[in-house]
Amino acid sequence: xxxxxxxxxxxxxxxxxxxxxxxxxxxxxxxxxxxxxxxxxxxxxxxxxxxxxxxxxxxxxxxxxxxxxxxxxxxxxxxxxxxxxxxxxxxxxxxxxxxxxxxxxxxxxxxxxxxxxxxxxxxxxxxxxxxxxxxxxxxxxxxxxxxxxxxxxxxxxxxxxxxxxxxxxxxxxxxxxx
Amino acid sequence: xxxxxxxxxxxxxxxxxxxxxxxxxxxxxxxxxxxxxxxxxxxxxxxxxxxxxxxxxxxxxxxxxxxxxxxxxxxxxxxxxxxxxxxxxxxxxxxxxxxxxxxxxxxxxxxxxxxxxxxxxxxxxxxxxxxxxxxxxxxxxxxxxxxxxxxxxxxxxxxxxxxxxxxxxxxxxxxxxxxxxxxxxxxxxxxxxxxxxxxxxxxxxxxxxxxxxxxxxxxxxxxxxxxxxxxxxxxxxxxxxxxxxxxxxxxxxxxxxxxxxxxxxxxxxxxxxxxxxxxxxxxxxxxxxxxxx
Numbered sequence: 068x069x070x071x072x073x074x075x076x077x078x079x080x081x082x083x084x085x086x087x088x089x090x091x092x093x094x095x096x097x098x099x100x101x102x103x104x105x106x107x108x109x110x111x112x113x114x115x116x117x118x119x120x121x122x123x124x125x126x127x128x129x130x131x132x133x134x135x136x137x138x139x140x141x142x143x144x145x146x147x148x149x150x151x152x153x154x155x156x157x158x159x160x161x162x163x164x165x166x167x168x169x170x171x172x173x174x175x176x177x178x179x180x181x182x183x184x185x186x187x188x189x190x191x192x193x194x195x196x197x198x199x200x201x202x203x204x205x206x207x208x209x210x211x212x213x214x215x216x217x218x219x220x221x222x223x224x225x226x227x228x229x230x231x232x233x234x235x236x237x238x239x240x241x242x243x244x245x
Numbered sequence: 246x247x248x249x250x251x252x253x254x255x256x257x258x259x260x261x262x263x264x265x266x267x268x269x270x271x272x273x274x275x276x277x278x279x280x281x282x283x284x285x286x287x288x289x290x291x292x293x294x295x296x297x298x299x300x301x302x303x304x305x306x307x308x309x310x311x312x313x314x315x316x317x318x319x320x321x322x323x324x325x326x327x328x329x330x331x332x333x334x335x336x337x338x339x340x341x342x343x344x345x346x347x348x349x350x351x352x353x354x355x356x357x358x359x360x361x362x363x364x365x366x367x368x369x370x371x372x373x374x375x376x377x378x379x380x381x382x383x384x385x386x387x388x389x390x391x392x393x394x395x396x397x398x399x400x401x402x403x404x405x406x407x408x409x410x411x412x413x414x415x416x417x418x419x420x421x422x423x424x425x426x427x428x429x430x431x432x433x434x435x436x437x438x439x440x441x442x443x444x445x446x447x448x449x450x451x452x453x454x455x456x457x458x459x460x461x462x463x464x465x466x467x468x469x470x471x472x473x474x475x476x477x478x479x480x481x482x483x484x485x486x487x488x489x490x491x492x493x494x495x496x497x498x499x500x501x502x503x504x505x506x507x508x509x510x511x512x513x514x515x516x517x518x519x520x521x522x523x524x525x526x527x528x529x530x531x532x533x534x535x536x537x538x
Contacts, residue, residue, distance in 0.1 A: 087315070109407045117344040117377050118315075118404060154407045159414060168510040170466050174413065175392040175405035179466040179510045188511035191283065191468040192390065194369030194405075196341050197313025199284030200254035202468050206513075221313030222343070223406035 079104060081126030082149045084114045089221050090142065091120040097139045103128050107226065109154035114144070118195060118222050123149065156226065160234045169238060173230035185210045185239045195222035210236045247483040248332060249292060249476075250307040250325060251285030251340030251369070252317050253277075258310035260320045265293050265303045270515060274306045281515040284341045287469030288368070291476030292338075292483075294521040298529075299484045305334070315343040318370070322348035329355040337363040338479045339371030340472070344404065349374035353383050364482060367434065368475040376432050377403040386488055387434035388475045391441045394420060397427035417442055425450040436488050438478060440471045444496040446489060453489060456496040461503035469514030474499045477521075486535060494532055498524050 085091040091107070098105040103124065110121035124132060129146050136142065157174040168188060170179040176198075179189040186209050190202045197220035205213050210232070217229040249265075263275030271278045272289055281290045285308065292304050307324065311317030321342055329337075329352075337356065349371070356365060366386040367375050375381050376397055389397055395412040396405040415423060420439055427433040428450030439445040442462060446454040464470045474495050481491035502520035506512065530536040 115403050117346040117374055154401060156406055157408045157410060157413050159410055165510055174408055177466065189466045189468050191466060192392065194341060194373050195313060196252040196311035196318060196343060196370065199282055199341065200312040202283045203254055223404045225313065227406050
């Protein structure tokens with residue numbers, strides 16, 4: 068089994084907290100598109116409801132990010148200096164070679180694809196309600212044609228499944244695509 | 246009565262409660278159809294196979310559609326909080342749902358008000374919520390997999406997505422240490438069945454049983470094969486089997502069904518579920534003194 072860790076943006080000193088995971092994912096996309104450094108992290112304990120995601124930013128960029136949010140119609144609960152108690156997402160993925168198939172594991176989520184066709188054959192792990200929904204939406208679809216999990220789902224399980232999907236796609240396009 | 250509560254991956258299924266019945270490749274609960282796929286559907290399907298085999302009343306299920314936005318989960322929690330004492334189940338199984346800390350706290354208060362208190366089993370999002378709320382010790386049984394026992398062992402994580410890298414990188418041989426750490430954090434239930442290449446059954450941080458045969462590694466790739474273990478275990482307890490023995494039988498039966506089904510990583514969980522009746526017929530009497538006929 069191989070492990071890999073994705074390169075992360077430099078550590079910032081500010082945090083943006085949101086009401087839910089989809090808001091955070093949308094904001095990450097907007098901020099990245101605008102060219103600013105951003106990283107997904109857990110909010111500090113006072114902001115945790117059970118399935119939460121926050122963004123780490125450079126606090127000096129707060130006015131610019133607020134302007135981008137306004138322009139794009141995005142919203143957040145608060146932008147503030149980073150405090151103790153935040154946590155990083157588990158960024159490590161584990162890859163298992165299963166003969167004709169490859170399984171990629173990211174935290175509690177696993178995605179398996181067929182090496183010869185690039186088709187997603189199974190999704191396992193997780194416990195949030197969008198995972199069975201993503202199972203219906205993604206299993207049987209080629210990686211290159213499937214919608215990314217984070218475009219469909221809502222939860223931290225989805226964020227981890229998206230991480231596994233990203234790695235599956237990279238493996239398929241990098242070595243196996245025919 | 247055993248009540249199983251969990252969400253279904255649908256935008257349209259309203260909050261529904263009723264007896265579970267098989268309907269070809271689907272299940273029905275009070276005329277609502279649900280697929281036998283990863284999640285609550287697979288878990289209920291496995292539980293139903295046990296109740297059918299022992300000719301017991303089928304499980305009662307509380308289901309609601311939720312595709313992850315949490316609306317159905319909130320309805321489910323609210324219904325349980327407001328009606329649990331009246332429903333008074335002897336066995337309460339909580340499964341896929343959003344892990345809302347505040348609602349889990351209220352639900353545990355409602356469980357405490359039940360007399361007698363139901364046997365409580367948590368897996369999936371309900372287990373995440375219980376741990377994040379600091380209420381794992383309120384549960385009788387939890388059924389984590391490898392990454393989830395690392396989550397229970399991580400005192401700071403409020404979701405498996407935030408497991409510390411050093412815990413996620415643990416070797417499978419470290420599972421006994423993770424079980425001990427989870428107990429020291431008060432993040433374990435009274436009985437744990439840790440599902441994986443080797444299944445560990447533990448209580449109070451100590452390993453009681455280890456099951457690793459037959460070895461069917463491909464089961465890890467098949468979505469729902471952990472859910473089926475939880476369903477088997479819950480229904481065996483409902484059938485009167487002691488929790489420890491029920492956990493051993495559930496782990497063995499899931500493995501044996503995997504062996505009989507001869508799956509590949511592309512196999513779907515319904516194929517494994519369909520193998521359970523032949524496993525029960527062939528092995529239950531050999532593994533225990535619970536026999537029928």
